[in-house]
Amino acid sequence: MSMVADVVIVGAGVMGCSTAFHLAQRKGPRVIVVEKGALASGQTKRSGALVRTHYAFEPEARLALASLRTFQNWPEIIGGSCGFTQTGLVSTAAGEDAARLRVEVDKLSSLGANTRLVSREELRELQPAAHLDDIALAAYEPEAGYANPVAATQTLAARAKDLGVIFKTGTFVRSILVDHGRVTGIDTNVGPVDALTVVVVAGPWSDRLLKPLGVEIGIRPLRTQLAFFDRPMELKSGHAAFVDAITGVHFRPHTFGLTMAGLTAPQPDEQRNPDQFDETLSRELVADVQQRVAARLPAMANARFTRGHAGIYDMSPDGHAVLDHAPAFTG
Numbered sequence: 478m479s480m481v482a483d484v485v486i487v488g489a490g491v492m493g494c495s496t497a498f499h500l501a502q503r504k505g506p507r508v509i510v511v512e513k514g515a516l517a518s519g520q521t522k523r524s525g526a527l528v529r530t531h532y533a534f535e536p537e538a539r540l541a542l543a544s545l546r547t548f549q550n551w552p553e554i555i556g557g558s559c560g561f562t563q564t565g566l567v568s569t570a571a572g573e574d575a576a577r578l579r580v581e582v583d584k585l586s587s588l589g590a591n592t593r594l595v596s597r598e599e600l601r602e603l604q605p606a607a608h609l610d611d612i613a614l615a616a617y618e619p620e621a622g623y624a625n626p627v628a629a630t631q632t633l634a635a636r637a638k639d640l641g642v643i644f645k646t647g648t649f650v651r652s653i654l655v656d657h658g659r660v661t662g663i664d665t666n667v668g669p670v671d672a673l674t675v676v677v678v679a680g681p682w683s684d685r686l687l688k689p690l691g692v693e694i695g696i697r698p699l700r701t702q703l704a705f706f707d708r709p710m711e712l713k714s715g716h717a718a719f720v721d722a723i724t725g726v727h728f729r730p731h732t733f734g735l736t737m738a739g740l741t742a743p744q745p746d747e748q749r750n751p752d753q754f755d756e757t758l759s760r761e762l763v764a765d766v767q768q769r770v771a772a773r774l775p776a777m778a779n780a781r782f783t784r785g786h787a788g789i790y791d792m793s794p795d796g797h798a799v800l801d802h803a804p805a806f807t808g
């Protein structure tokens with residue numbers, strides 16, 4: 478016997494669980510979340526999990542600004558803890574990019590974001606351990622930080638369950654069912670789920686479900702790598718998060734005295750299968766990332782590499798999120 482829902486969500490990462498929670502708050506639709514693995518078993522658990530509002534693309538900035546308030550008040554809004562830790566965020570610009578950064582900060586400020594331009598001298602007061610000679614201008618967002626992506630997903634799911642959402646993990650979606658241009662549900666390895674609306678938030682697996690319907694977003698799987706280093710004594714008190722366009726690296730404090738870092742523009746490689754890829758880091762990547770971090774925080778030059786992991790991101794053609802109805806179909 479098939480299951481029945483008003484809305485079925487494909488994917489139980491942080492996006493899928495957030496969608497389920499917000500739909501359940503409306504106290505109307507019957508919602509089922511279907512996930513082929515466990516909660517947060519895809520890219521979510523491998524995320525860098527920066528929480529910030531500094532995005533150049535205005536729709537993303539608006540979403541991030543609304544999300545920041547949720548992260549800051551997670552126990553009251555969601556319940557439990559998402560591990561949000563405020564660190565502040567520094568975004569850097571060399572001379573040729575200073576004008577662009579000014580425009581971005583002006584736009585973000587007009588949207589209500591708490592971010593401001595800082596000179597090299599002001600930044601030196603904020604981050605005395607940082608090498609700053611190559612920075613023409615920087616933006617500082619004091620409320621930014623990071624979260625625990627798995628904890629965020631689990632607490633969203635727990636609250637959604639409290640509100641009546643049904644989760645079906647270990648359930649593989651074979652296809653989206655359509656009848657005369659109308660979505661009727663999904664077919665899974667344990668039987669169909671009848672639904673008037675299907676929300677696909679399956680990350681790099683999304684195109685596999687949409688292509689048979691003639692819907693091709695053009696998602697490109699991109700393998701990204703994150704390295705964790707044990708901070709030396711000079712930095713044990715921590716540092717701000719950085720999105721460093723000059724050195725080509727992003728990094729932030731992590732729990733247990735670690736710093737997490739990765740490239741801002743990972744190089745594409747041949748590993749594009751989200752079901753089968755190398756989750757380890759190469760020595761060359763670790764050395765490259767550490768050298769770039771040390772160019773900004775010299776004390777990190779001899780930091781001990783402790784661990785790392787790789788994941789497969791879903792990249793759209795323009796690098797921005799895709800949120801819309803599939804053309805030619807209802808539901």
